[in-house]
Amino acid sequence: MSHTEHEAPIMRTSPARLGKMLAILLGIMVVGGAIFFLNYDYWNSYLPTAGKIQEGLGSHEGGGGGGGKVTGKTIETNLEFMESPDFKVYAFNALSGDGKNPEIHANVGDKIVIHVKNGGKSFHAFGITDAKEGTGPIIDGTAVGTADNPLKPGKGGDATFVPSKAGEYYYICVVPGHRELGMEGKIEVAPSGGSAEASGAAVAPTGNKVEFTVSFVMSADFKQYAFNALPGQPGTNPDIKVKSGDTVTIHVKNDSKSFHAFGVVVDPDNPSDVLWNSAVGTPDNPLKPGKSGDVTFVAGAPGTYHYICTVPGHAALGMDAKFIVE
Numbered sequence: 001m002s003h004t005e006h007e008a009p010i011m012r013t014s015p016a017r018l019g020k021m022l023a024i025l026l027g028i029m030v031v032g033g034a035i036f037f038l039n040y041d042y043w044n045s046y047l048p049t050a051g052k053i054q055e056g057l058g059s060h061e062g063g064g065g066g067g068g069k070v071t072g073k074t075i076e077t078n079l080e081f082m083e084s085p086d087f088k089v090y091a092f093n094a095l096s097g098d099g100k101n102p103e104i105h106a107n108v109g110d111k112i113v114i115h116v117k118n119g120g121k122s123f124h125a126f127g128i129t130d131a132k133e134g135t136g137p138i139i140d141g142t143a144v145g146t147a148d149n150p151l152k153p154g155k156g157g158d159a160t161f162v163p164s165k166a167g168e169y170y171y172i173c174v175v176p177g178h179r180e181l182g183m184e185g186k187i188e189v190a191p192s193g194g195s196a197e198a199s200g201a202a203v204a205p206t207g208n209k210v211e212f213t214v215s216f217v218m219s220a221d222f223k224q225y226a227f228n229a230l231p232g233q234p235g236t237n238p239d240i241k242v243k244s245g246d247t248v249t250i251h252v253k254n255d256s257k258s259f260h261a262f263g264v265v266v267d268p269d270n271p272s273d274v275l276w277n278s279a280v281g282t283p284d285n286p287l288k289p290g291k292s293g294d295v296t297f298v299a300g301a302p303g304t305y306h307y308i309c310t311v312p313g314h315a316a317l318g319m320d321a322k323f324i325v326e
């Protein structure tokens with residue numbers, strides 16, 4: 001028997017076995033890639049310790065520390081994380097319009113309770129800071145989630161902030177990059193006992209609902225204009241008082257013989273700048289005599305506003321009353 005007859009056969013893989021191995025490797029890569037990209041925002045939100053120090057993610061007392069006099073007033077609001085379908089626009093409550101990133105107004109010592117919900121499809125975390133940019137430092141007690149442990153879609157939590165000094169604060173998403181993409185809103189804090197300026201800013205609804213009825217009235221000679229009763233009569237131009245965030249419904253009736261339109265404004269000399277979608281009729285399409293209309297809107301930032309007839313000249317003639325937001 002020759003030497004070659006005693007040699008062991010050389011084992012080589014077959015094309016079929018090679019194909020199976022490649023298919024297994026490809027399957028592992030596909031599954032791993034799917035897991036990574038489905039959780040991409042979570043991996044992207046992680047920041048190493050050195051990065052946290054650089055970004056200032058640590059908390060501090062800031063405006064929420066002790067030492068300030070507590071007023072006993074509680075301001076509650078709802079904030080919801082939102083993103084556009086292409087993940088290019090980030091915001092709170094709405095991606096555009098008056099409801100986007102609503103301003104919160106309070107005084108020193110007020111207790112601000114914010115109910116936070118992740119209404120998006122990404123991972124987010126909430127906090128309040130006095131820093132004008134970046135992700136912190138976050139004021140103690142105001143964090144809901146962290147960049148390391150963010151809120152998953154559909155989850156939520158509450159943040160409490162009692163400012164001890166006046167100034168401008170910001171509520172933000174603390175996941176790196178999300179503030180820059182639009183998840184930032186302002187908290188304006190006025191001195192204790194003071195009142196915030198009537199800015200006209202929109203706020204989130206609190207869920208409380210109130211209703212009022214007003215009517216346009218005029219004298220027979222068309223020289224006196226007012227709401228509900230003519231000047232000098234009981235009930236003329238009554239003040240309307242509401243809370244910031246109230247859902248307000250106003251029933252408007254034209255009891256005069258002229259044409260009128262209703263709206264809430266900051267400046268009665270600028271009747272075209274109607275706030276919070278509070279208009280009933282317009283100067284171009286006013287309420288006719290005997291007609292009525294209703295409007296429902298969310299009262300915005302605290303301050304003293306005006307409800308008026310928005311037909312030019314009618315507010316100056318007397319259809320101008322106070323709309324007070326506390």
